[in-house]
Amino acid sequence: MPSLRSLVADTRPLSNEHFRRLWLANIVTVIGAQLTVVAVPAQIYDITGSSAYVGLTGLFGLVPLIIFGLWGGALADVFDRRTLLIITTSGLIGTSALFWVQAAAGNTDVWLLLGLFSVQQAFFAVNQPTRSAVLPKLLPPELLPAANSLNMTIFQAGAIGGPLVAGVLIPVLGYRWLYLIDSITLFATMSAVVRLPRLPVEGPTTTPGLRSVIEGFRYLAGHSVLLMSFVVDLIAMIFGMPRALFPEIAHLDFHGPDEGGLVFALLYAAIPAGAVIGGVFSGWVSRVERQGYAVVVCIVVWGAAMAGFGIAVGLADHWRTTMLWVALLMLVIGGAADMASAAFRTSMLQSAATDAVRGRLQGVFIVVVAGGPRIADVVHGASAAAVGTAAAAAGGGILVVVGVVVAALAVPSFIRYRVTRAPTIAR
Structure with missing residues (x-):
């Protein structure tokens, strides 16, 4: 019977001082980042009183994420990755500081706010594939699943705690103090990044343009x-991610208020909560060879x-309270399975x-995710x-199982x- 020590998260990657600094910095910065994620749409709604303007954050965030995610991956396959991380982290600090300035100045121009959000997402889109491409330079292949699980656990915990x-x-x-907190916490990441060794690309490089992409x-x-x-990730997400249904399900099926409420919040928090639980008990991922x-298997469990979850919602009219807990449990299980799947898929990209080309593939990964x-939606x-x-x-869940x-x-x-x-090393 496996011991509890073998079930909890594999912390061996933290023995690497560079990964440990980056990971500890993430604990600080992820909350700050989530404060901005919440503050931007809240401030837009405060300025406009319109959900349509709030919805524009999706467009203003996705377009630079796609363009600069792909181009950023190409950049990460040409330039020293430590240098690129310093530049993009500086850009993130700068945009967070500008968010603080406009809020402190009492800005009421929604387009200025959306423009800053786009610039911030562009820096993020270059930073993330670069950061992922760095891991195989710091850690051996057998520790990559554990390292990715540790990173995703922190990210998902921030997705719950930040809001x-x-x-x-x-x-x-x-709003201005939330933006200021984000700006300050990003210096923790900068401190970890500047202490990295030089990280030049191994092998031939090309000009970081369309041809390179x-x-x-x-x-x-x-x-x-x-x-x-x-492909399998797209199958899992396109057919299996039901978050667009949460507002209607919370209101009509579980009789929550139409403006949100506790059920609405629980539905949104359940998948990230499952990912955190899955990350805490992710010790097994380092032992998987296939x-x-x-x-x-993870995507089948997700589906x-x-x-x-859909079946529980369908039965809510008969056993509302019981089916709410069943529905939440299904989302938690799905979140844990998705965390493990993401850890394995990221590790495969990093090691195979x-x-x-690691930077460009991580750029594609960011776009797909x-x-x-x-x-x-x-x-x-x-x-x-x-x-x-x-x-x-x-039906979406069934299509995921069949499709994968x-x-x-x-x-x-x-x-x-x-x-x-590799042979097991004592943790």
């Missing part, structure tokens, strides 16, 4: 295992959990790709209008993909 803290602080301190896609098309890691097979749920919204929320959620199994059978090399695990 709660922001919701309490906005009425007390106002296209070469990255060609590399991806020629490596079926890496390509499938994106990572492709593990991804398929089954989302189907279970050559160093000369950001774009998949947004496409899911459209798909689920349209499906719910046609067949209802319960059927849309349950069919994809795995079509490309058996993905299921067979494995890494050779």
Whole structure:
């Protein structure tokens, strides 16, 4: 029987001083980042009183994320990655400071706010693929799943704690102090980044332009295992992410108030909470050699959990309180499965790709991770209008299970993909 020590998160990556500094800095900065994520739409609504303007944050955030995510990946395959991280972290600090300045000055121009948000997302889109491409230079392949699990646990914890803290602080301190806190906490990341060693790209490099981005896609098309890691994620997210249904489900199926309320908050928090729980008990991920097979299993669990969520919603009229807890449990299970799947897929990209293309593939990863749920919002919204929320959620979960199994059978090399695990080192 496995011991508790073997089940909890594998902390061996923290023995590397560079990873440890980056990870500890993340604990500080992720809350600050989430304060800005909440403050921007709140300030936009305060200025305009319009949810339509708030919705523009999706467009103003996604477009630079796609463009600069792909271009940033190309940059990360040319320039020293430490230098690139210093530049982009400086950009993030600068944009957060500008958010603080405009709030302190009493800005009422929503377009200025949206413009700053776009610039911030552009810096973020270059920073993230660069940061992911750095990990294989710091850690051996067998520790990458554990390192990615540790990073994702912190991110998801911030996704829960940040909005709660922001919701309490906005009425007390106002927007400008939230932006200032974000600016200050980012210096923790800067401190960790400047202490990294030089991180030049190994292998031939190209000019970071459209041609370089296209070469990255060609590399991806020629490596079926890496390509499938994106395909199965898109299947999981497009068909299985039901977040667009949460407002209607909270209001109509579980009789919450139409402006939000506790049920609404619980539905939104359940998937990140599951990811945090999955991260805390992620010690097993470092022992898995058949990572492709593990991804398929995790996505099947995600799909089954989302189907279970839809079924629970469908039964809410008969056993409302019981089905609410069942629905939340399904979302938590799905969040834990998604965390493990993401850890394995990220590790596969980091270890199976050559160093000369890691940045570009991580750029594609950022685009897929950001774009998949947004496409899911459209798909689920349209499906719910046609067949209802319960059927849309349950049917989407079933499609995930069927889709990922069919994809795995079509490309058996993905299921067979494995890494050779080094001898176990005491934690």
